[in-house]
Every structure is written in C-alpha cells, then in structure tokens.
Amino acid sequence: xxxxxxxxxxxxxxxxxxxxxxxxxxxxxxxxxxxxxxxxxxxxxxxxxxxxxxxxxxxxxxxxxxxxxxxxxxxxxxxxxxxxxxxxxxxxxxxxxxxxxxxxxxxxxxxxxxxxxxxxxxxxxxxxxxxxxxxxxxxxxxxxxxxxxxxxxxxxxxxxxxxxxxxxxxxxxxxxxxxxxxxxxxxxxxxxxxxxxxxxxxxxxxxxxxxxxxx
Amino acid sequence: xxxxxxxxxxxxxxxxxxxxxxxxxxxxxxxxxxxxxxxxxxxxxxxxxxxxxxxxxxxxxxxxxxxxxxxxxxxxxxxxxxxxxxxxxxxxxxxxxxxxxxxxxxxxxxxxxxxxxxxxxxxxxxxxxxxxxxxxxxxxxxxxxxxxxxxxxxxxxxxxxxxxxxxxxxxxxxxxxxxxxxxxxxxxxxxxxxxxxxxxxxxxxxxxxxxxxxx
DNA sequence: ACCTGAACACCGTTCAAGT
DNA sequence: ACCTGAACACCGTTCAAGT
Numbered sequence: 207x208x209x210x211x212x213x214x215x216x217x218x219x220x221x222x223x224x225x226x227x228x229x230x231x232x233x234x235x236x237x238x239x240x241x242x243x244x245x246x247x248x249x250x251x252x253x254x255x256x257x258x259x260x261x262x263x264x265x266x267x268x269x270x271x272x273x274x275x276x277x278x279x280x281x282x283x284x285x286x287x288x289x290x291x292x293x294x295x296x297x298x299x300x301x302x303x304x305x306x307x308x309x310x311x312x313x314x315x316x317x318x319x320x321x322x323x324x325x326x327x328x329x330x331x332x333x334x335x336x337x338x339x340x341x342x343x344x345x346x347x348x349x350x351x352x353x354x355x356x357x358x359x360x361x362x363x364x365x366x367x368x369x370x371x372x373x374x375x376x377x378x379x380x381x382x383x384x385x386x387x388x389x390x391x392x393x394x395x396x397x398x399x400x401x402x403x404x405x406x407x408x409x410x411x412x413x414x415x416x417x418x419x420x421x
Numbered sequence: 422x423x424x425x426x427x428x429x430x431x432x433x434x435x436x437x438x439x440x441x442x443x444x445x446x447x448x449x450x451x452x453x454x455x456x457x458x459x460x461x462x463x464x465x466x467x468x469x470x471x472x473x474x475x476x477x478x479x480x481x482x483x484x485x486x487x488x489x490x491x492x493x494x495x496x497x498x499x500x501x502x503x504x505x506x507x508x509x510x511x512x513x514x515x516x517x518x519x520x521x522x523x524x525x526x527x528x529x530x531x532x533x534x535x536x537x538x539x540x541x542x543x544x545x546x547x548x549x550x551x552x553x554x555x556x557x558x559x560x561x562x563x564x565x566x567x568x569x570x571x572x573x574x575x576x577x578x579x580x581x582x583x584x585x586x587x588x589x590x591x592x593x594x595x596x597x598x599x600x601x602x603x604x605x606x607x608x609x610x611x612x613x614x615x616x617x618x619x620x621x622x623x624x625x626x627x628x629x630x631x632x633x634x635x636x
Numbered sequence: 637a638c639c640t641g642a643a644c645a646c647c648g649t650t651c652a653a654g655t
Numbered sequence: 656a657c658c659t660g661a662a663c664a665c666c667g668t669t670c671a672a673g674t
Contacts, residue, residue, distance in 0.1 A: 211638080212638085212639085234665085234667085235666080235667060235668085236665080236666070236667085244639075244640090245639065245640050246640095246667085246668090247639075247641080247668085247669085247670090248638075248639055248640075250667095250668075250669090251637090251638065252638090255667075255668070256667065256668090307568075307572055308572070310572055310573060310575065312569065312572070313573075320611075324607070328604065328607075333604055333606065333607065334604065334607050334610060335606060335607075335610040337604070337607045337610075338607050338610030338611045339610075339619075339620065339623055341611065342611075342615050342620055343620060343624040343627065346565070346566055346620065346624065347562060347565065347566075347628075349565070349569050350561070350562065350564070350565020350566050350567075350568055350569045351561055351562075351565050353522075353565055353568045353569070354527065354561050354564050354565045354568070355561075357522055357523070357527070358525060360525065389543065389548055389549065391548065391549030392539070392543075392548065392550075392552045392553050395549065395550040395552075395553030395554075396535075396539075396553045396556065396557075400557050404554075405554065405557055405558060405561065408554055408558060409558040409561065409628065411631075412558065412627075412628055412631035412632050413627055413628045413631065416626075416627035416628065416631040417627050426657080426658095427658085449647065449648085450647080450648060450649085451646080451647070451648085459658075459659090460658065460660070461648085461649090461659095462649085462650085462651090462658075462660080463657075463658055463659075465648095465649075465650090466656090466657065466658075467657090470648075470649070471648065471649090637674100638673105638674085639672105639673080639674080640671105640672080640674095641670105641671100641672090641673100642669105642670090642671095642672100643669085643671105644667105644668085644669080644670105645666100645667090645668090645669105646665105646666075646667085646668105647664100647665075647666060647667100648663105648665085648666100649662105649663085649664090649665100650661105650662085650663080650664105651660105651661090651662090651663105652659105652660100653658105653659080653660090653661100654657105654658080654659070655656100655657085
C-alpha cells in the first residue's frame with residue numbers, strides 16, 4: 207500500500223481543502239499529516255513550518271483570483287461595479303480573507319482592481335496625487351467594509367446594544383446631547399439590523415460621487 | 422508568604438496587563454497563573470475558561486472608552502471630527518481592537534459615537550431611514566478603515582506589489598485595459614506608501630459630503 | 637533526497653482531592 | 656468557598672536515525 211510520494215503540491219492541496227471545509231482553525235500540522243497519511247515531520251520537509259505553509263496557501267489563492275472588469279455608463283457607476291466585484295471575490299473566499307488580511311496581502315490581492323479603478327478615476331478627469339487618493343480611498347473603503355461585514359456575520363448577537371441608544375442615557379453624564387427628538391422612523395431604522403448589500407452600494411456610490419466630482 | 426486571596430478582579434487586571442505589554446498571544450492560562458503566583462486551575466474557578474476571560478476583558482475596556490464629542494462649524498466637519506475621535510480611541514487600544522472585532526462588539530463600542538453622528542446627520546436635514554443609512558455608512562467606514570490601517574502597520578512589506586502595477590502586465594491576458602497612460606505623478610503617488618492620517622480625513626469628508634448633501 | 641518515531645516544550649481543560 | 660496537582664488530549668518543532 208505505498209502511497210504516491212508526498213509532494214509540496216499535495217500538501218498545499220490537502221491544506222487548502224482542510225481550510226475550505228473546516229476553517230483555518232482546523233489546519234494543524236498533525237491533522238494535516240493524518241489527512242495525508244504521512245508522519246507529521248514529512249510536511250516540514252516539503253513546506254517548512256506552519257507559518258510558511260500558510261504563506262504559500264495564501265499566495266496560491268491570491269493568484270487564483272480573477273480579474274475585475276468595470277461595467278456601467280458613468281464613471282461613478284463603473285467604480286461602484288468594480289467595488290462590488292472586489293467585494294464578491296473577497297466573499298467567495300470567506301476563510302482566506304482573514305488569512306490574507308493577517309499577512310498584509312490585501313492590497314496585492316487587488317492589483318487588478320486597482321488598475322481598473324485608476325482607469326475610471328482618470329476617465330472622470332482626476333490626475334496625479336488626487337487620482338491616487340481617490341483610488342486608495344475606494345480600496346480602503348471596500349476592504350474595510352468587507353472586514354466589518356464578515357465579522358458582523360460571525361457574531362449575530364450584535365444588535366441588542368443598538369436599542370439602548372434610544373433609552374435615556376441612565377448612568378451617563380448629563381452633558382450627552384439629546385438626539386433624535388421625534389424621529390421614530392430613524393429610531394426604527396437603526397434598531398433594525400443593517401442590510402449590508404444595500405449599505406455597501408450606497409456607501410461606495412456616495413464616496414465615489416464626492417471624489418470624482420473634483421475632476 | 423500567603424499571597425492576598427485571588428479575586429476575579431485581580432485575574433482580569435493581570436490578564437489586561439499581559440495583553441497590554443505582550444499582545445493577546447501572550448495571554449495563556451498557564452502564563453497568567455505564573456504571573457499571579459497561583460495554580461492554573463484557580464483561574465478557572467474565578468473567570469471560567471479562557472474564552473470567558475477574554476469576553477470579560479473586552480467588556481471591561483469597551484466600557485472604559487470615553488465619550489466622543491463633535492467639533493467644527495459645518496455638519497460635515499463635525500462628522501469628520503467624530504470619526505477622527507472614533508479612530509483615535511480605537512488606536513489607543515491597539516491590542517483590544519482585534520479582540521473587540523472578533524467578538525462582534527465594535528458597534529456596541531461606538532454607541533456614544535453613534536449618538537453624536539445621529540445629531541449631526543439630523544442637523545444636516547436628513548430624516549428617517551436616510552439618516553440611519555448615513556450614520557451606519559460612516560460607522561462602517563471608520564471601523565473598516567482602522568482595521569485595514571492597523572493590518573498595514575503590522576506587515577510593512579506591503580508596497581512591493583504596488584510597483585508592479587506600472588509594469589506591462591506580463592503573464593496576464595491581453596484583455597487587461599491599458600491604464601494611466603502618461604500620468605507619472607499618479608504612478609509616483611501610488612508607488613509611495615499611503616499616508617493613512619490624510620487618507621482617513623479625506624475619505625470621511627468625501628463620504629460625509631455626499632451623504633449630507635441629500636438633506 | 638525523502639521519510640520516520642521519539643522527544644521537548646508548550647497549550648486548554650477536567651476532575652478528584654484537599655482545606 | 657476556594658485552591659491544588661495530576662492527568663488528558665491536544666499543539667508546533669527539532670533531531671538523530673533510517674532508507
């Protein structure tokens with residue numbers, strides 16, 4: 207029953223499967239060895255230590271990420287479509303995004319998207335440092351949004367606090383300004399959980415509108 | 422040499438110190454016990470398991486966070502000042518923010534800031550669901566930005582990829598649109614590392630301008 | 637060149653036993 | 656009510672030894 211000889215590629219494949227199916231927490235060297243039917247120590251020979259294994263894994267999926275193409279008529283709509291594409295790609299790799307983030311590779315991951323954003327920003331008439339700022343603002347916005355969003359999904363017991371907002375601030379100092387006097391629709395809207403999809407589009411569009419208006 | 426009896430408060434204090442000085446990774450039950458001069462198992466009696474200890478720790482510092490007051494003349498400037506305050510508070514607890522984030526408490530952490538934002542958004546004339554969207558958009562923007570920013574700081578080997586953007590896309594398909602034809606200032610700006618402080622203010626101001634303009 | 641088991645230094649957690 | 660040590664089931668990593 208000699209197994210096919212272990213390769214670096216096979217190790218990465220098994221590791222990726224483990225992460226995909228059971229999350230990054232399930233990726234232990236010993237469990238991986240079990241999955242591969244080898245001794246733990248063999249893995250070290252092929253991919254170095256655990257940290258290097260994770261690096262390779264991340265590198266791999268970053269390169270697998272597809273290009274992002276703009277769609278829409280106005281530059282603002284095209285920027286929004288690129289942002290939506292970035293978000294979609296991030297969300298398609300729910301486990302990886304955290305690992306990419308921890309490794310500081312989020313920007314490299316979005317080089318193609320950056321290229322697309324540059325084109326749109328220039329089409330809107332922005333040049334030089336101002337154009338660069340606009341591109342970066344959108345990139346930060348998108349990545350940041352997805353990070354917050356993903357976290358929100360993982361721990362759904364978020365909203366209880368949001369209701370308190372409308373009770374009198376009991377323990378707090380009296381210098382807290384009175385807010386939302388007589389706007390029950392606002393209060394209700396904030397009490398409801400946010401619709402991330404809508405909020406995302408709305409935010410990116412607002413940001414893009416303001417930034418591109420300078421062109 | 423009988424030590425003063427162990428209390429829940431003492432455990433939390435020691436744990437907080439450990440995190441503050443050596444990061445969350447240093448907070449192990451055994452090391453904590455060592456620091457306190459007790460058996461590991463005593464900790465369990467006082468605070469439950471490690472997860473509950475972290476919960477309590479986070480809860481603690483979330484409540485310690487000060488109120489945030491708006492400053493400035495226009496609603497936009499006042500929103501920007503609140504956002505800056507949120508960012509400052511987050512950055513003052515560099516280790517905690519990750520823990521808060523993982524526990525999905527970021528929003529609760531910012532209830533006072535939300536109250537301030539509601540006031541400004543209403544001052545700009547927004548009402549109901551539209552006002553709620555504006556508030557949430559800013560909140561997401563700020564928290565997301567700080568998350569991305571913090572990650573960037575932790576792994577400074579980020580920029581190498583950004584240079585590649587301006588080389589001909591060698592391996593990539595020919596369908597990649599040509600970008601930034603003849604804008605060396607843009608290329609240079611994107612090659613330089615971003616100035617987060619500037620980018621933050623710029624982004625929040627742009628977002629606030631567009632959102633508040635609807636009022 | 638590739639794979640192995642043994643060993644080291646860590647983890648979090650449970651539990652029966654002490655006072 | 657509070658604290659303890661022993662024990663269990665895990666970790667990542669090193670290393671000398673095998674083929």
